[in-house]
């Protein structure tokens with residue numbers, strides 16, 4: 001048996017936002033770099049490049065991952081969704097939390113989580129926003145499946161869907177995503193609203209004309 005590897009690249013088919021791409025990638029390439037540099041999908045952001053800030057979060061088979069820590073070759077054959085594709089997710093906010101609105105998508109073409117970020121002013125500069133939104137969609141999916149978090153009272157029972165999520169649950173589940181602007185109160189309120197829970201007093205309403213968190217800027 002030999003441990004000698006001679007090929008440094010791989011030919012892969014990557015499915016991103018429902019579209020297949022045939023790529024030659026360096027075996028060491030991260031999914032984040034492939035998305036940004038080869039596919040020109042610059043929504044996922046490079047913050048720390050060390051798995052510490054969450055700015056690069058995308059969904060792989062419906063679960064959130066730090067794309068800066070994910071080798072591109074490991075994503076072959078899986079469904080990758082970046083911020084550019086979240087509006088097209090079937091079923092809306094997260095599997096198991098469909099409402100009439102989420103099943104049909106919102107009238108403005110945004111994912112309900114994107115809409116909630118606008119409503120609750122969950123962004124300032126927007127750099128962390130694509131990762132926050134992908135992470136929120138993933139977190140709501142986890143809650144819909146009953147997965148507990150570190151602050152869940154009964155770890156065995158887990159949680160019963162998303163509508164009972166508390167601010168503490170949302171803060172804990174979103175704790176891997178940092179916002180250098182300090183928009184966390186609005187982010188928590190947005191996730192609570194998207195969960196179908198009470199957003200309470202968390203976060204002010206967005207002023208009219210706020211920018212849409214599409215993930216297209218800043219680069």
Ligand code: FES
Pocket residue numbers: 045046047048049050051052053054055056057066067068069
């Ligand atoms: S850029 Fe991936 S976690 Fe910070």
Ligand code: FES
Pocket residue numbers: 122123124125126127128129178179180181182183
């Ligand atoms: S809105 Fe600026 S980093 Fe979060």
